[in-house]
Amino acid sequence: MREFRKNLRQLERLIVGQLKEDTCCNGVSVAQCHCLLAVELLGRPSQNELAEHLGLEKSTLSRTVEGLVKIGQLERQADESDRRIIRLVLTPQGRSTCTTINEANDALYGRVLEEMSSSPEQVVAVFAELVRAMSRAREASGICLSTSCREEQEDGM
Structure with a gap:
């Protein structure tokens, strides 16, 4: 890790x-x-x-x-x-x-x-998967990047 x-x-x-x-x-x-x-x-x-x-x-x-x-x-x-x-x-x-x-x-x-040793398509696919996984992990941990999510947290929703 x-x-x-x-x-x-x-x-x-x-x-x-x-x-x-x-x-x-x-x-x-x-x-x-x-x-x-x-x-x-x-x-x-x-x-x-x-x-x-x-x-x-x-x-x-x-x-x-x-x-x-x-x-x-x-x-x-x-x-x-x-x-x-x-x-x-x-x-x-x-x-x-x-x-x-x-x-x-x-x-x-x-x-x-x-x-890179992998094809460009493979690298792009792995990076797209990494972005999705990071977004899901942040969301699951209560950390959010979007302003609407932060506003909801501030409003106590």
Whole structure:
């Protein structure tokens, strides 16, 4: 078990270090990088949807979003069907930043997969299983990442 945890910590340090290198070159922080890539993945999320997806408090995410709006990476747009809902949308500059980050990471992780003895498909399947198992284990232990789960715990539900 300790060897597994040691390897996970080592992998985490390598990934975080790479993220810092990649994102600094694009003028965004690691938190901003995660936010941009999540908006790209989700399409036109509301700030609440984005907070839920990232497992962040709304106040924490609010500062990150505001910074991205100020530097021209994101913009806020009213929802077409319900103007009370504000959607987050990548600007052309934000799309370009996402493309640059994705291309750099695709190249790096492509090289990583080439170095593995297992096929890329097997590695991806094992990582997907690890993510699911970690989520289930955290949920079973009462530790949650989602904001709705934390809010339920705070409300005593």
